[in-house]
Amino acid sequence: MIASQKTDINKRDMNFFSEFSTSGSQVVSSFAIVLLVFILAIAVALGSFLYIKIKVNDVQKNINEINAEINDPNTALALAKFENLQVEVEDYRTNLFIVSQLDLLRRDNLHANTALMDRIADSIPDGIILTDLIYSDGQVLLAGNSRTYGTPLEFVQILQDKGTFQYVSIESIETLESGDISGMTPEQIGRLMKYKFSVVGALESFYSVVLSKITDDESQSLLSPAETMILRAGETFTSSGINSIVVNDQTYTLSRILINGELVGKEDFDYYMSMNEYSTRVTQKIDVKLYYVLKAGDAK
Amino acid sequence: MKMAGKQTTLLFIALIALILLCYFVFIHGPESDKLVVKNTELQTVQAEKKRINDRIAAGEGLNAEIESYKKLITDIEKSLLPDIETQVIAQILQDKFVDHGIPFITKTNTSIPTEERVLLPDGTQMSDEALISVIFNLQVCGTDGFHQSVLDDVEATEPSQEQEDEQLNYILIGYDEFISALKDIEDDLPDSVKIRSITLEDSGQGFMYYSVSVVAYTMYLPNRISEPSTSGAYITWNGIPVNQIPREGLIGIPYDRVPETLRDDKIYLPFAFYPTPAPADTEEGA
Numbered sequence: 289m290i291a292s293q294k295t296d297i298n299k300r301d302m303n304f305f306s307e308f309s310t311s312g313s314q315v316v317s318s319f320a321i322v323l324l325v326f327i328l329a330i331a332v333a334l335g336s337f338l339y340i341k342i343k344v345n346d347v348q349k350n351i352n353e354i355n356a357e358i359n360d361p362n363t364a365l366a367l368a369k370f371e372n373l374q375v376e377v378e379d380y381r382t383n384l385f386i387v388s389q390l391d392l393l394r395r396d397n398l399h400a401n402t403a404l405m406d407r408i409a410d411s412i413p414d415g416i417i418l419t420d421l422i423y424s425d426g427q428v429l430l431a432g433n434s435r436t437y438g439t440p441l442e443f444v445q446i447l448q449d450k451g452t453f454q455y456v457s458i459e460s461i462e463t464l465e466s467g468d469i470s471g472m473t474p475e476q477i478g479r480l481m482k483y484k485f486s487v488v489g490a491l492e493s494f495y496s497v498v499l500s501k502i503t504d505d506e507s508q509s510l511l512s513p514a515e516t517m518i519l520r521a522g523e524t525f526t527s528s529g530i531n532s533i534v535v536n537d538q539t540y541t542l543s544r545i546l547i548n549g550e551l552v553g554k555e556d557f558d559y560y561m562s563m564n565e566y567s568t569r570v571t572q573k574i575d576v577k578l579y580y581v582l583k584a585g586d587a588k
Numbered sequence: 589m590k591m592a593g594k595q596t597t598l599l600f601i602a603l604i605a606l607i608l609l610c611y612f613v614f615i616h617g618p619e620s621d622k623l624v625v626k627n628t629e630l631q632t633v634q635a636e637k638k639r640i641n642d643r644i645a646a647g648e649g650l651n652a653e654i655e656s657y658k659k660l661i662t663d664i665e666k667s668l669l670p671d672i673e674t675q676v677i678a679q680i681l682q683d684k685f686v687d688h689g690i691p692f693i694t695k696t697n698t699s700i701p702t703e704e705r706v707l708l709p710d711g712t713q714m715s716d717e718a719l720i721s722v723i724f725n726l727q728v729c730g731t732d733g734f735h736q737s738v739l740d741d742v743e744a745t746e747p748s749q750e751q752e753d754e755q756l757n758y759i760l761i762g763y764d765e766f767i768s769a770l771k772d773i774e775d776d777l778p779d780s781v782k783i784r785s786i787t788l789e790d791s792g793q794g795f796m797y798y799s800v801s802v803v804a805y806t807m808y809l810p811n812r813i814s815e816p817s818t819s820g821a822y823i824t825w826n827g828i829p830v831n832q833i834p835r836e837g838l839i840g841i842p843y844d845r846v847p848e849t850l851r852d853d854k855i856y857l858p859f860a861f862y863p864t865p866a867p868a869d870t871e872e873g874a
Binding site for chain 2: 386393
């Protein structure tokens with residue numbers, strides 16, 4: 289019994305020491321692990337810190353190098369040169385625009401060419417004597433004498449077969465009047481071409497018509513914006529209410545008309561005034577300038 | 589003792605965690621942020637450098653662009669006359685008709701120069717540059733073949749029977765000569781000297797009048813980039829050398845050159861002793 293009790297005590301003591309030694313070594317062991325982890329963490333952190341520090345330094349170095357290049361006088365010089373070039377390019381571009389536009393103005397002007405004259409000269413049928421030809425502003429007026437009233441039409445048809453005109457206006461085919469043959473012998477009359485004709489051929493499909501209302505004084509100011517329109521060859525252009533214009537409560541009256549730079553005669557002018565409109569068939573480029581004077585009483 | 593060991597360990601761990609936290613918060617974090625900032629700054633300066641490099645490289649392209657503009661502008665500038673010398677051009681035009689056998693020039697005149705300007709790209713102002721044109725109007729006439737002209741040889745042989753039948757005794761000059769002169773004019777400077785209009789008008793007496801309007805173009809270019817030509821056709825005088833032109837012209841028509849039929853017996857003569865020509869009997873009396 290006692291022996292067995294002693295054995296129990298011995299066993300308990302052994303367990304106590306055993307437990308003691310186990311617990312102590314466990315604490316030391318975990319402490320060491322933690323310490324090791326700590327050291328490792330410190331090492332990693334330090335490494336990482338150093339890595340970042342080096343990286344920051346590298347980046348800063350790159351930045352400095354690039355900044356040095358940017359701030360290099362040569363770079364500034366090259367940039368200034370580029371900016372000057374940009375200004376120069378813009379100047380040249382404007383210059384090119386202007387000269388191109390001026391050249392376009394020149395090309396837009398209607399010119400005559402001798403190839404058309406050759407075509408006309410080669411197309412005159414028997415029984416036609418051409419006495420007048422006016423080739424200007426994109427139209428051709430052909431006038432002359434013919435043996436019959438149909439010959440001028442044959443002449444036009446020959447021209448149109450060659451695609452000469454966009455539109456042909458038959459102005460007149462008239463027989464001679466008695467005054468034209470007075471004093472002639474029957475033989476002389478027999479040799480005469482009995483018809484006079486006049487036709488106008490338009491060479492362009494479309495023509496521009498510009499109508500401007502201008503003060504008839506030194507300033508030649510526009511009384512209203514110029515009207516510009518493009519009309520098909522043969523179309524009729526009409527501008528009504530031309531006799532007067534009211535601007536700023538002042539009435540201006542028509543004093544003269546210039547068509548393509550030529551003054552309209554008194555008879556035609558009076559006719560336009562009586563109709564209070566200008567109307568014409570478009571077979572050429574038309575520039576109409578209506579000149580106005582301040583109505584008496586409105587002048588200040 | 590067992591609890592105290594664990595507590596120490598836990599405390600140690602907490603301390604380590606705190607240290608690491610402090611490290612991350614106060615050291616690693618700011619440094620890491622600094623790296624991010626620096627990287628951003630690097631990207632910015634790299635972008636700036638790239639932009640600068642691109643601009644500098646684009647300068648080469650701009651040079652090429654300028655050269656191409658210069659060429660286009662020069663082509664247009666050189667396509668037109670540098671200036672319009674009316675006497676030079678009119679002399680050449682007159683010569684064309686003489687050279688093509690229709691020398692009967694009946695009219696020559698020029699118009700006032702016309703200026704046309706364009707709106708600048710901004711659409712608000714007109715250009716200083718202008719297209720300038722001057723119109724030259726010339727009229728020549730043909731012959732009727734019936735009357736002798738200055739071109740006919742005075743010593744010419746007798747006309748043939750056929751010529752007599754047709755009443756064409758002398759050289760017949762007309763449309764063919766006129767149109768060949770026009771073709772010559774047309775081919776000379778096709779951009780700057782152009783035919784504007786052609787008019788044929790029958791005189792009703794067996795010959796015709798032939799008229800042509802020729803327009804000459806130049807540009808007023810204050811910023812001209814090409815050197816204007818100073819010599820060449822339509823630019824320099826092509827007639828008799830100036831130093832060889834006889835200079836014995838007069839100022840005023842001398843009395844002996846006034847045709848007798850045009851002498852006016854009743855004209856007031858402010859300089860004369862007798863202010864009007866003396867009557868014949870007075871003259872005799874004197």
